[in-house]
Amino acid sequence: MGVISNGTTLLDAGAIDSGIATGAMTLIKTLTASNSATLSFVDGSSSVVLDDTYDNYVFKFINIHPATDGARLVFNTSVDTGSNYNVTKTTTFFHASVGESGSDGELAYQAGNDLAQSTDFHQLISNVGNDNDQSGSGEIILFDPSSTTFLKHFISISSTSASSDYMLNAFTAGYSNSTSAVDAVQFKMHSGNIGSGTIKMYGIK
Secondary structure (H helix, E strand, O other): OOEEEOOEEEEEOOEEOOOOOOOOEEEEEEEEEEEEOOEEEEOOOOOOOOOOOOOEEEEEEEEEEEOOOOEEEEEEEEOOOOOOOOOOEEEEEEEEEEEOOOOOOEEEEOHHHOEEEEOOOEEEEEEEOOOOOOOEEEEEEEEOOOOOOOOEEEEEEEEEEEOOOEEEEEEEEEEEOOOOOOOEEEEEEOOOOEEEEEEEEEEEO
């Protein structure tokens, strides 16, 4: 027995129609850093799909370990398949933090990490320590990056073992102020290389 809504078959013989959005995440590409200057995901290159195949895209960064102590993971987008990573952005940033001793806990808005109509790379992970056991992890969601009607929104959350032996929980969001389709995303440290770590790209219908 099928399930039909407004004339569209949603479920038939136990299978969901292939054209129905299910919210399932599909792994597209995994990049692993090894003292890497950048990690880039470019539509049509190295099996990367970053177009209207999926409504939204999620990038999960796992155990990002910088070569330089206190470096920050940053990102930018491109509308020319990676020739330039300089899309104009407006963003905001705040974090929660606490020291390993339990001291100096705070929840703070950090205006200095905001961008206001800037083409600069935007910070995702703060002040990652480079002791052998320190790293930062989190994710960023890009909403409908292939739209040629709307601006491109994103939101990110991360957890960091910081260089000063603090735990930092960063929250940031913003939009790329362009109606051109975003077709490439690049990640790097604001200083030095990505010593190690993994970034996984997923598509969500």
